Amino acid sequence: MPADATTTVQQLKEIMRAFVAERDWQQFHSPKNLSMSLAIEAAELMEHFQWIDVPASRQVKDEPAKLAAIGEELADVLCYALALSNELGLDLSETIRAKMVKNATKYPAAEFRGRYGKDDLPT
Amino acid sequence: MPADATTTVQQLKEIMRAFVAERDWQQFHSPKNLSMSLAIEAAELMEHFQWIDVPASRQVKDEPAKLAAIGEELADVLCYALALSNELGLDLSETIRAKMVKNATKYPAAEFRGRYGKDDLPT
Amino acid sequence: MPADATTTVQQLKEIMRAFVAERDWQQFHSPKNLSMSLAIEAAELMEHFQWIDVPASRQVKDEPAKLAAIGEELADVLCYALALSNELGLDLSETIRAKMVKNATKYPAAEFRGRYGKDDLPT
Amino acid sequence: MPADATTTVQQLKEIMRAFVAERDWQQFHSPKNLSMSLAIEAAELMEHFQWIDVPASRQVKDEPAKLAAIGEELADVLCYALALSNELGLDLSETIRAKMVKNATKYPAAEFRGRYGKDDLPT
Numbered sequence: 001m002p003a004d005a006t007t008t009v010q011q012l013k014e015i016m017r018a019f020v021a022e023r024d025w026q027q028f029h030s031p032k033n034l035s036m037s038l039a040i041e042a043a044e045l046m047e048h049f050q051w052i053d054v055p056a057s058r059q060v061k062d063e064p065a066k067l068a069a070i071g072e073e074l075a076d077v078l079c080y081a082l083a084l085s086n087e088l089g090l091d092l093s094e095t096i097r098a099k100m101v102k103n104a105t106k107y108p109a110a111e112f113r114g115r116y117g118k119d120d121l122p123t
Numbered sequence: 124m125p126a127d128a129t130t131t132v133q134q135l136k137e138i139m140r141a142f143v144a145e146r147d148w149q150q151f152h153s154p155k156n157l158s159m160s161l162a163i164e165a166a167e168l169m170e171h172f173q174w175i176d177v178p179a180s181r182q183v184k185d186e187p188a189k190l191a192a193i194g195e196e197l198a199d200v201l202c203y204a205l206a207l208s209n210e211l212g213l214d215l216s217e218t219i220r221a222k223m224v225k226n227a228t229k230y231p232a233a234e235f236r237g238r239y240g241k242d243d244l245p246t
Numbered sequence: 247m248p249a250d251a252t253t254t255v256q257q258l259k260e261i262m263r264a265f266v267a268e269r270d271w272q273q274f275h276s277p278k279n280l281s282m283s284l285a286i287e288a289a290e291l292m293e294h295f296q297w298i299d300v301p302a303s304r305q306v307k308d309e310p311a312k313l314a315a316i317g318e319e320l321a322d323v324l325c326y327a328l329a330l331s332n333e334l335g336l337d338l339s340e341t342i343r344a345k346m347v348k349n350a351t352k353y354p355a356a357e358f359r360g361r362y363g364k365d366d367l368p369t
Numbered sequence: 370m371p372a373d374a375t376t377t378v379q380q381l382k383e384i385m386r387a388f389v390a391e392r393d394w395q396q397f398h399s400p401k402n403l404s405m406s407l408a409i410e411a412a413e414l415m416e417h418f419q420w421i422d423v424p425a426s427r428q429v430k431d432e433p434a435k436l437a438a439i440g441e442e443l444a445d446v447l448c449y450a451l452a453l454s455n456e457l458g459l460d461l462s463e464t465i466r467a468k469m470v471k472n473a474t475k476y477p478a479a480e481f482r483g484r485y486g487k488d489d490l491p492t
Contacts, residue, residue, distance in 0.1 A: 004136060007216035009127040015223055022232040028239060028420050031193075032172040032180035036419050038200065039165040039285055043412030046162050049155040050405045051362055051397050054299045057155035061211045070154075071213050074204060075222035077161065078215060081201055088184045090194050092201060093130035099198035100138055109145040116151060116297055151297050159296045162408055166289030173282045174274050174485055177422040239420055250382060253462035255373040261469055268478040274485060277439075278418040278426035284446065285411040292408050295401040303401035307457045316400075317459050321468035323407065324450055324461060327443060334430045336440050338447060339376035345444035346384055355391040362397060 009093050016082040029087055038080040045073035132216050139205040154210055161203040168196035255339050262328040277333055284326040291319035378462050385451040398456055407449040414442035 020026055048070050049057050060066045085092050143149055171193050172180050183189045208215050266272055294316050295303050306312045331338050389395055417439050418426050429435045454461050 002133065002214040003216035003220070004132040004214050007132050009130050009132065009135070010125065012132070012216065012219055013127060015220065019223060019226065023230060023235050024237045025239070027237070030177045030180045031183060032175065032177050033420060035165075035169040035172045035180075036282060036415055039162065039169050039289075040412045040416055040419060042158075042162040042165040042200075043285075043409045046158040046405055047409055049158045050409060051402060052155065054153045054155050057153045057158075058210075060154060067211060067213070070211065071218040072222055072225075074207060074213065074215070075218045077165075077200070078204055078219055079222065079226075081197060081204070082219075084197060087181075088190060088193065090190070090197065091125040091127050092197070093126035093135065095194040095198045096135055096201055096205075097126070097138065099195055099202065100142060102195075103142065103202075107146060112146050114147045114150070116148070156297060159292055159405060162412075163289045163293055163296060166286045166408075169282055170286055173286060174279060248379065248460040249462035249466070250378040250460050253378050255376050255378065255381070256371065258378070258462065258465055259373060261466065265469060265472065269476060269481050270483045271485070273483070276423045276426045277429060278421065278423050281411075281415040281418045281426075285408065285415050288404075288408040288411040288446075292404040295404045298401065300399045300401050303399045303404075304456075306400060313457060313459070316457065317464040318468055318471075320450060320453060320459065320461070321464045323411075323446070324465055325468065325472075327447055327450070328465075330443060333427075334436060334439065336436070336443065337371040337373050338443070339372035339381065341440040341444045342381055342447055342451075343372070343384065345441055345448065346388060348441075349388065349448075353392060358392050360393045360396070362394070 012078075013082050013086055013092075016079055017086050020083060020086070026087075029083055031084060031087055034080055034084040034087065038077060038084065041073060041076040041080055045070065045077060048073065135201075136205050136209055136215075139202055140209050143206060143209070149210075152206055152210055154207060157203055157207040157210065161200060161207065164196060164199040164203055168193065168200060171196065258324075259328050259332055259338075262325055263332050266329060266332070272333075275329055275333055277330060280326055280330040280333065284323060284330065287319060287322040287326055291316065291323060294319065381447075382451050382455055382461075385448055386455050389452060389455070395456075398452055400453060400456055403449055403453040403456065407446060407453065410442060410445040410449055414439065414446060417442065 020029060048060070048066065060070060081092075084090075143152060171183070171189065183193060204215075207213075266275060294306070294312065306316060327338075330336075389398060417429070417435065429439060450461075453459075
């Protein structure tokens, strides 16, 4: 069973909170700084896909070394997202569910099946 | 009790997976494209902190309208992270825990208390 | 003749400097803030290429409306780069030339023809 | 006299064009890929300002080693902007001037002196 099946978001937030507290790093973890960190890590994740084309990027899941490296960058992104939610007191699960409800209204499944936004409408 | 206390990562992944499947959007969700989406949403999150200084960014948690807007952008970042983990078959909880163990070795608490990296060493 | 053939970098820096001075915006234009602005505009540029594949992105140069929109985003990126160089007192032409000399040493043409870095070596 | 005073944008575009052609790298330089590269380099630039506060970021111009490192990252951003303009056939000087005219209309100096957008209006 994957760890994701039994791990709550709160447990991950606690791992991050403890790590930061043990190093007295809250002083650096202002929301402004953390938003930069998150964007920086997102860019490092992107580096793995910079020079390959779209179909090739679907193959990385079968290359264990690359997949592990990509997983580490994605973890970095998520750690900063957790740290930011800790600083801001955000309930991520609630926030994500509310946003997905909004997205479902914005993009009704029947209308947007197989395409994104107006620009992708067949003409 | 916050939803984060009872929501597993798997449950959030499933919300995203269902949303994408209902719209037949897997065709757009290549890892290359999703890495771009994640970086784009990280930039939109950053916009909220672009012109304010570091101390002011710590005050946004007391401004409900701003906090809600920031929460939505953070949700967008996380939704793409969930979508990417779905595409790549990554166990995020496992990946985050492994990375945090690595980080704890790289930044021993005793040595890095109150400072980041070599450059922050008092001289 | 394109304007690029007769426009110096200094002239573009002056346009930006005057614009900022007339609005008394130097107070916002700290290098930290400007580095965020530059990354935000780079993400907005990327949005135009988010959902299309690599070959399709080569076709946008033949679509005047898209090309104009992309040009505006690239202009935004460059305006912040000019603003940052104004704040830091950087000579961009000198800096670019020096970096390209370094790049030429790092990537000798004979060795890197048709490929990037070690990972792209044919095996 | 700074090199910026005598260097045209076209000259910088030519440096980049020759570098790419000598390595046969046009095949990698699709607009989609270059938009990612530009965002990645913008993030690397941002790294220098990630953990310092806004006033401290104004001091880096007096620290030659840091300034040189920042200049290199800014050069990387600009080189990809030049490469992208080469691929798309964009006249950067024209594009920047047109955008600045638009900006001047959007942000009249009298109205926006000392503040950004509506949110910054004194209340």
